[in-house]
Amino acid sequence: MDISVVIPLLNEEESLPELTEWIEKVMQEHQYSYEIIFVDDGSTDSSWQVICDLREKNDSIKGIKFQRNYGKSAALYEAFRAAQGNVVITMDADLQDSPDEIPELYRMIIEDKYDLVSGWKKKRYDNTLTKNIPSKIYNAATRRMSGIQLHDMNCGLKSYNRKVIKSIEVYGEMHRYIPVLAKWAGFKKVGEKVVEHRKRKYGVSKFGWDRFIKGFLDLLSITFVGKFSKRPMHFFGVWGMIFFLIGFITSLYLVVSKIIHPDFSLTNRPGFYIALTAVIIGVQLFMAGFVGELISRNAPGRNAYLVEEKRGIN
The missing domain is CATH 1.10.287 (Helix Hairpins)
Structure with missing residues (x-):
């Protein structure tokens, strides 16, 4: 299989049909073999029913439904375990990420031999005070501490070589630092691509100010773990x-x-x-x-999540 598209979501019932149709159109135009893995992170609307309806029309669509909200890292962890594509592409479900970026993200992994390619939303439509300024500070601090020169570390639109997602373990709130996790795992070739950032069409943002506080604490944790987990x-x-x-x-x-x-x-x-x-x-x-x-760092049960239902995934 060429591509696995991984989409974590929370209460995005309105955007899912349009996003799915857009992804299907891109895949058919480029004749990719693919799967779309939706991970419903405890939605309280009808998102899961929409996913089930979409799967009835296209068996390349697969779904994982959490019984409660675990967070984006948990959603990515479960989807990465299930992904079968040679290239794995993650994107958000709110239509702010464009599926038209998929072919180039795929090409950079396959032809340019990148281990990981991170999107850079150079032009954003977010609120400057609550998102842009804190995001710039966060990215500057992350670049300095990790040594990875990415402009937008937390961009949801990324592509990975299959080996990367099968070699790292995403837990807690560490989805922000997947490039750092990949670096500590030995994957050195990390690229960046300017991607389109679109205005939110449906719903509201699920992230608040607390993500920046948690993000900084997670950065300290992952820096320590990456450097000293094997030699405390x-x-x-x-x-x-x-x-x-x-x-x-x-x-x-x-x-x-x-x-x-x-x-x-x-x-x-x-x-x-x-x-x-x-x-x-x-x-x-x-x-x-x-x-x-x-003491081993890999505590048992750290990534045990209660999955209520799966569709199309063994």
Whole structure:
């Protein structure tokens, strides 16, 4: 199969028929073999019924329905597990991503041999105050911390080599950082394509200000996990050594001062408590490093989601 189109959604009943028709038209024009995987992330409208109706007309359409809202990362995780295409393309269901971008995104993976191609919505129609400005700050911080030079890290329109989506694990809120996850997994060739951003035709945005706070915290988490998940002692041990040396040197200074000046009081000095605290913190950090070396990062059940129903997926 050439292409798997993955579409997470929440309450998008109005846009689904139009989006599906548009994707089908593009696929037929270019004679691609394809599947469309809709993931209903706990919609409260009739989105799932619309998906079922669409599948009756086209068995290339498949669906996954969550019993409740788990979030976009969970939706992508389940869809990536089910995807069978050589190239996987993700897009949003709100018609702000254009299916006309699919052929070029596919070509860049197949012919240009990119592992991942991320869309860049250079011209946006979002509210400047609530989306554009925070998005620019977020992307600048992500570029600096990850070293991946993408203008729009969180763009929903992306294409992947099949190997990428089968090699990474998306969980929590980590869908924002799939290029970073791919980099840590060893996929180095990441490209970018300017894509069309269209005005929302139906419904309202499902994202608020809190996504930027969560996004920054997730960036710290993924940076730490990417660098130190296989060697936690390299992080905790270094800081443990620093604190322990501070405590040791301070203690040594106090002891020498006591020897030189017998009337010198150890316990009445701020340095005594600084040394004591630093040594304790240093030991604790060392212990955290040792424990981290013993604990596997892949906790069982972390990606266990309650899927209520599937259509066309084993």
